Amino acid sequence: HLYRISQITLxxxxxxxxxxxxxxxxxVKQGGKMTGNIEHSGGNVRRVLMAW
Structure with missing residues (x-):
């Protein structure tokens, strides 16, 4: 366990x-992908549409 650490860089x-x-x-700063089943509760998932 690490306690009272403000930042760790790997x-x-x-x-x-x-x-x-x-x-x-x-x-997430550079994109990527998720696979598998994702369950979300409480709050919103916001979708941003980009105009090309």
């Missing part, structure tokens, strides 16, 4: 969580 090309990942917030 300078590695890939980090894999093989069991379970819990986070309060998530920010």
């Amino acid at each position: 300078d590695t090309p890939e980090v894999e969580c093989t069991q379970h990942l819990t986070t309060a917030t998530l920010e």
Whole structure:
């Protein structure tokens, strides 16, 4: 356990969580993809449409 750490930088090309990942917030900066079943509750999923 790490307590009272304000930031940890993992300078590695890939980090894999093989069991379970819990986070309060998530920010994706360069895209990607999700596979599998995703369940969402509480709050909204906002979709932004880009005009090309």
